[in-house]
Amino acid sequence: MTIDFEHLVIGAGISGLGAAHFSARRGHSTLVLEARDRVGGCINSQAFEDQDGFWVESGGHTCFNSYGNLLTILDDLGLTALIQPKLKVGYALWQDGKRRPIRSALHLGEAIRSLPRMFREPKAGRSVADYYSAILGRRNYDDLLRHAFQAVICQPADDYPAEALFRRKPRRKEVIKAFTFPSGLSTIPQAIADQPRIEVRTGQEVERIARTDAGFRVHLADGESIGAARLTLAVPPPVAAALMPEGFEQARAAIDGIGMAEIETLVLVFRAAEVDIKPMAGLIAIEDAFYSSVSRDFLPDPELRGFAFHFRPGALDAEAQIARACATLDLRPDQVLDQARVHNRLPALRAGHAERVAALDAALAGTPLAVTGNWFLGVSIEDALTRSRSEHDRLFGAR
Ligand SMILES: Cc1cc2nc3c(=O)[nH]c(=O)nc-3n(C[C@H](O)[C@H](O)[C@H](O)COP(=O)(O)OP(=O)(O)OC[C@H]3O[C@@H](n4cnc5c(N)ncnc54)[C@H](O)[C@@H]3O)c2cc1C
Known part of the structure; x- marks a missing residue:
């Protein structure tokens, strides 16, 4: 052979x-x-030809200066010099049909009381629900963290292994902490x-x-x-x-x-002048048909704004997804300028x-x-x- x-x-x-x-x-x-x-x-930096190549990340959107292997590849390719800082815009919650600040779901007293456990609670072999309830409190987990983690992995998070969610990695201090590229990742x-x-x-x-x-x-x-x-x-x-x-x-x-989690991603583009909400990183949904949305606001465009909504599979039909996404932005479906659908998959x-x-x-x-x-x-x-x-x-x- x-x-x-x-x-x-x-x-x-x-x-x-x-x-x-x-x-x-x-x-x-x-x-x-x-x-x-x-x-x-x-x-996949989903680009829209009819919108002059305007793009919105339909999947991975942020790299960090702790991504040592990635940075080695970027160095090899001469790309490190092109790194683009991301504008600091925050996430909000989407709960009961309203955008709310993240702090509205935080139980501060419980978090402060639980935090010392962070240094003694073992992580290995434990589920996300078990570990994070222990270190930040059960109410904080139920009301906020569960949804934040679901937003990250686009699937129910309770039974996910805690070890597989976040790992500390050494940072390369001379590189911007959170970055993208002018044409996206x-x-x-x-x-x-x-x-x-x-x-x-x-x-x-x-x-x-x-x-x-x-x-x-x-x-x-x-x-x-x-x-x-x-x-x-x-x-x-x-x-x-x-x-x-x-x-x-x-x-x-x-x-x-x-197993695999299937994610129905809907990417929407609007005229910036018609979107009357402050720039945001995206939304963390609490008990909704979508897990999260991620905006393009970290690299603003003067004419357009774009958002990727990550929907639970089969929760809504195509038309209802657009209506729900628009509702979170105080917009109407007839204001959608362009759209794309992407099938994402992540391991469960x-x-x-x-x-x-x-x-x-x-x-x-x-x-x-x-x-x-x-x-x-x-x-x-x-x-x-x-x-x-x-x-x-x-x-x-x-x-
Ligand atoms: C919505 C979302 C947001 C995310 N945000 C971030 C983020 O901000 N930062 C971050 O670090 N990570 C993020 N991630 C995670 C990260 O983007 C992914 O985990 C990573 O890109 C996966 O890479 P992969 O090569 O392992 O798998 P994939 O990207 O799934 O690649 C597997 C490839 O194999 C191909 N394939 C499958 N079957 C066959 C076959 N039979 N023959 C040939 N080819 C085949 C598929 O088409 C696919 O292209 C995000 C992920 C998602 C979905």
Whole structure:
């Protein structure tokens, strides 16, 4: 069996593109196969052609100076100098049909009384509800934190493992704390994919992978097959489980059954002059059909304002989603200037996830197969890249 590439990556989200970047920088011939017609996965600065390219983030929207692996890639690509600070605008709550300040749901006394527990409460193995109720108080959790966390992960948060939500990372102090790019975060996946030493093929859905003496053979939906010495799966867990080649049954068993949260994202554009509310980062919904909305106000445009609403799947039909989104902005549906719909997916992690990852890693040890994604350390862009980096070191050796 012939080898066409030294490294083949399946999935062109940030996890897969990070994996491709690391191997290509070391001179390995690298191919990335992506099922959709664009790279970036959950990173998508949705641009509106009819609005002069005005864009709104439909997924990931903020990077931080604690994203060390991401910053290394930006340095490699000469992008660090283009980093764009985000205007400091705050989130508000959306509750009972009204926008309210976040402090209206905070029980300050309870928070102050509970806070010392932050230093002694263990986080490992606990759910979000259990851990955060302990350190900030049950009422604060029920009335505020549950909804704030749901807003971040766009799914019910109670049973999510607390460890997978936020992790402290060292900061690079010379870089702006929270940043984007003048054309949005899509700049990052696009720049990685545009490197001459990485080949990216979009619209290529991988159907099956076979283990060969020389590595792997990847079979595409159109009948073509490609050989590679090393392979990285950078797809959601159900896809990784389905694609796991023969001989990797233990790896498949370890990740089989990890769920996904489906998110119906609605992106709306309005004339700035018609939106009569103060600039805001977005809304955290309390018991509504959407989890959160994220605005473009962090990088204001003189003519337009844009908002991405992340809806629970099946909660409202398309028309009702627009009506609900407009209501939160004191606007009418006939004032929508442009719109787009995006299907986002995030992993729905549960108790015992760390044990699943340990079993997967044991099954992969010593093989030329890597598995990466936003379902290992956590869901953030940096968590995904941290996993891609460690899998790269395992496959190609640490530098
Ligand atoms: C609404 C929202 C807001 C967020 N905000 C932030 C934020 O502000 N900051 C932050 O750090 N993180 C944020 N995140 C999280 C972060 O954006 C994601 O976790 C991360 O981008 C996921 O990258 P990934 O490559 O692991 O997965 P994905 O982006 O899901 O990429 C997987 C890719 O695999 C492809 N694929 C699937 N099956 C196949 C197949 N059979 N063959 C070929 N390709 C296939 C998919 O099409 C997709 O492109 C947010 C996420 C969402 C949804």
